[in-house]
Structure formats: C-alpha cells, structure tokens
Amino acid sequence: MTASLSGKRILLIIGGGIAAYKCLDLIRRLRERGASVRPVMTAAAREFVTPLSVGALAADHVFTDLFDRQAEQDVGHIRLAREADLIVVAPATADLMAKLANGLANDLASTILLAAGCPVLFAPAMNPAMWAHPATRRNRAALSQDGIRFIGPNNGEMAESGEAGEGRMAEPMEIVAAIETLLDSAPKPLAGKRVVVTSGPTHEPIDPVRYIANRSSGRQGHAIAAALARLGADVRLVSGPVSIPDPAGVTVTRIESAREMREAVEALLPADAGIFVAAVADWRPANETADKIKKQKGTGAPALALVENPDILAGVGHHEKRPRLVVGFAAETRNVIDNARKKLDKKGADIIVANDVSHDSGVGDRGVMGGARNRVVIVSRDGEEAWPELEKEEVAERLARLVSEKLARQPK
Numbered sequence: 001m002t003a004s005l006s007g008k009r010i011l012l013i014i015g016g017g018i019a020a021y022k023c024l025d026l027i028r029r030l031r032e033r034g035a036s037v038r039p040v041m042t043a044a045a046r047e048f049v050t051p052l053s054v055g056a057l058a059a060d061h062v063f064t065d066l067f068d069r070q071a072e073q074d075v076g077h078i079r080l081a082r083e084a085d086l087i088v089v090a091p092a093t094a095d096l097m098a099k100l101a102n103g104l105a106n107d108l109a110s111t112i113l114l115a116a117g118c119p120v121l122f123a124p125a126m127n128p129a130m131w132a133h134p135a136t137r138r139n140r141a142a143l144s145q146d147g148i149r150f151i152g153p154n155n156g157e158m159a160e161s162g163e164a165g166e167g168r169m170a171e172p173m174e175i176v177a178a179i180e181t182l183l184d185s186a187p188k189p190l191a192g193k194r195v196v197v198t199s200g201p202t203h204e205p206i207d208p209v210r211y212i213a214n215r216s217s218g219r220q221g222h223a224i225a226a227a228l229a230r231l232g233a234d235v236r237l238v239s240g241p242v243s244i245p246d247p248a249g250v251t252v253t254r255i256e257s258a259r260e261m262r263e264a265v266e267a268l269l270p271a272d273a274g275i276f277v278a279a280v281a282d283w284r285p286a287n288e289t290a291d292k293i294k295k296q297k298g299t300g301a302p303a304l305a306l307v308e309n310p311d312i313l314a315g316v317g318h319h320e321k322r323p324r325l326v327v328g329f330a331a332e333t334r335n336v337i338d339n340a341r342k343k344l345d346k347k348g349a350d351i352i353v354a355n356d357v358s359h360d361s362g363v364g365d366r367g368v369m370g371g372a373r374n375r376v377v378i379v380s381r382d383g384e385e386a387w388p389e390l391e392k393e394e395v396a397e398r399l400a401r402l403v404s405e406k407l408a409r410q411p412k
C-alpha cells in the first residue's frame with residue numbers, strides 16, 4: 001500500500017442517506033493511505049451510522065453540533081473548515097446539495113461548507129427520482145459552477161428493493177481515487193504521452209464453460225498503469241479477467257483471450273510506450289467447441305490439442321507502428337537473466353523486466369504470481385539492474401519513473 005495521501009487532512013462530512021455505511025470503509029481506506037480523517041456527521045447521518053463507529057475508525061472526535069460549547073470557544077466551525085486540505089461530502093444528500101447551492105448554513109455541515117477555502121468533493125447518493133429532479137439538476141450545475149467537484153453517482157441498484165438507476169454513491173475506492181487525483185500536486189513528466197499497458201491472465205476457451213488460464217492476478221500490471229497515470233500519461237490498459245478494481249485515471253479495455261488482447265493492443269497504436277505485463281497464454285485449445293464437451297461412458301478423457309497463440313510483445317516489437325519504448329515482462333522459473341537477454345532481440349523489446357516466478361523464488365509468502373511482492377531484474381542493451389524485493393506498487397513506481405526517463409532521452 002502506498003501512502004499516497006500521507007499527511008493530507010480530510011474533513012469528511014457524512015450526510016443522511018443509506019450509503020452512509022460505505023463511509024466506514026472510506027475512512028479506513030483513506031487512513032490506510034496516510035490521510036487523517038476528521039468526521040462531521042449531520043443529524044440525519046446519525047440515524048444511519050453511529051458516531052461511535054465513525055469516530056473509532058477515524059480515530060478522531062466526531063463533530064456533530066454547530067452549537068457545541070467546547071468546540072465553539074474558538075469558533076470551531078471556521079477552524080474545521082480551515083484545517084482541511086480537502087472536504088469530502090459522502091453521501092452528499094439532495095438536501096446538502098440544495099443547501100450549499102443556495103448558501104444556507106443552518107447546521108454544522110452546511111456552515112463548514114460555506115466557510116470552506118479548500119477544494120470540496122461531493123459524492124452524491126439518492127434515489128434516481130431525486131437525482132433526476134430539475135431542482136437537483138439545477139443545484140448540481142450551480143455547485144459545479146462554484147467549483148465544487150463531483151464523483152458519481154453511478155448507475156446501479158438502490159438500497160430500496162427493486163429500484164435501480166442513476167443515484168448510487170460511487171464506491172469507496174472510486175472516491176479514494178478521485179481524492180488522490182484532486183490532491184496530487186506531483187510533477188507530470190508523462191503528460192501528453194500515450195502508454196499501452198497489458199495486465200492479468202488470458203482465458204483460452206476449451207468449450208463454452210471451460211478455459212485454460214494462469215495464476216496472474218493483474219496486480220503488477222494494474223499498479224504500473226496507475227503509476228504511469230500518476231505521472232500524467234494517457235494510459236490505455238488492456239486487461240484480462242481479474243478480480244481487482246480498475247486503476248484510477250486509466251482507460252480500460254477488457255478482453256479474455258490472447259487473440260482479443262492482440263487485437264485490442266493493435267487498435268491502440270500508435271503509442272509512445274508499450275508495457276506488456278499480462279501473462280498471455282502461450283497456447284490455446286486447437287478446437288474450441290460450440291457445445292459443452294460431455295462426459296461419455298467408455299471413451300475416457302478427451303485429448304486436448306493445443307496451438308500456439310500470437311506473441312503480442314514480439315508483434316508490437318516488430319510492428320510498423322512500434323512504440324518508441326517497448327517493455328516486456330518475462331516470467332521465468334530458470335536461467336531468468338539469460339532467457340530475458342535472449343528475449344530482447346527476439347521480441348524487439350528495449351527492456352525486459354525479468355522475474356522469477358518459481359515457487360521457491362523466496363519472494364513474499366505466496367510467490368510472485370498472485371502475491372503482493374515482486375523481485376525483478378531490468379535487462380536492457382545497457383546492462384542489467386537487479387532491484388530488491390519490493391511491493392508490486394513500489395516496482396510500479398520505479399518502472400514508471402524509468403519509462404519517463406527513457407522517453408525523455410529518446411529521440412521523438
């Protein structure tokens with residue numbers, strides 16, 4: 001976990017909606033990233049979650065009352081507004097939106113919002129009919145005009161049974177990503193550069209219900225996509241089937257098989273750089289059947305004939321629209337560096353990131369594939385550089401910086 005919000009002070013205003021329960025997870029995720037969270041709850045919010053839970057997770061006092069004698073001795077509502085780097089309103093009720101859009105300040109939350117000097121992010125949550133109402137539309141437009149940022153709402157099922165539509169609060173991780181983007185003042189050396197990244201495994205169908213896959217989780221590729229996006233790149237991620245969320249600020253194309261991945265990657269060229277992290281299956285079943293293969297008495301197990309899949313890295317490395325920088329990952333279990341060096345030429349790559357995916361690699365407690373850590377050697381025509389065992393996010397940060405340096409040095 002990177003401390004992407006280290007030292008940031010977030011004032012979280014929790015409004016009175018069913019989605020208030022999601023704030024508990026949001027607080028946890030923000031604190032994991034190094035932020036301090038100071039909670040303010042409206043009276044309605046306290047009907048949905050208790051200040052006890054909120055305060056315990058935030059490890060701070062929960063502010064609820066505008067006329068709190070103790071807090072107001074030093075004009076607490078103004079201080080709360082001033083002592084934040086960002087104010088997040090989640091769930092932002094129709095009511096809170098209406099109040100701020102019209103300058104009302106009749107409780108602690110609305111008074112803080114009116115006194116705020118820092119950026120403010122609203123994560124609205126309400127019934128689709130409330131969200132679609134012309135009054136809410138007007139308030140949304142007025143707030144945007146006043147510089148308030150929004151994340152969501154999403155389309156989806158409502159807590160009320162049988163109701164669905166636009167009005168569901170953005171998920172905590174989406175809110176975290178929006179906050180990271182808002183508070184990110186880091187330099188953007190990759191601004192204006194398009195980078196294609198592949199990630200995850202591929203699924204090679206045997207029949208409509210079965211497939212061949214591998215243990216790749218997509219964690220390394222997704223972390224690299226996120227790190228490149230943080231440096232300002234226009235990142236196009238082509239992802240195989242994974243169970244982790246999309247990285248923030250990245251455009252994702254989802255595919256299943258190696259052939260679909262190749263097609264998606266080629267459609268994204270030209271690009272300044274291509275980073276091929278996906279664990280693409282080398283082979284696929286030769287004859288995918290349209291019907292499920294049935295067990296038949298007496299015939300024994302069916303034989304599975306395989307054919308070779310397209311080599312996506314080599315295809316791009318020798319492509320007429322080849323990116324200026326081509327980086328491939330090589331998962332090896334033996335002679336890791338030798339094999340990586342051979343791949344440089346064979347694949348037309350500038351860098352091969354070699355990693356030892358053998359069970360006894362000694363990396364983390366689950367090995368590299370599917371685990372949280374990685375140990376890589378960067379192999380290029382300039383030589384080799386062994387990096388220590390690191391969290392996959394840290395490998396991603398370092399690689400993104402390397403890509404940025406290489407692109408800056410290469411002729412256009």
Ligand SMILES: Cc1cc2nc3c(=O)[nH]c(=O)nc-3n(C[C@H](O)[C@H](O)[C@H](O)COP(=O)(O)O)c2cc1C
Pocket residue numbers: 014015016017018019042043044045091092093094095096125126127130
């Ligand atoms: C069960 C229940 C669920 C509610 N859910 C929402 C909601 O998701 N969004 C919303 O804007 N209002 C919702 N309301 C209405 C608000 O709670 C109400 O407008 C309240 O005055 C908002 O106060 P606040 O903006 O100070 O938090 C809900 C009310 C009830 C009783």
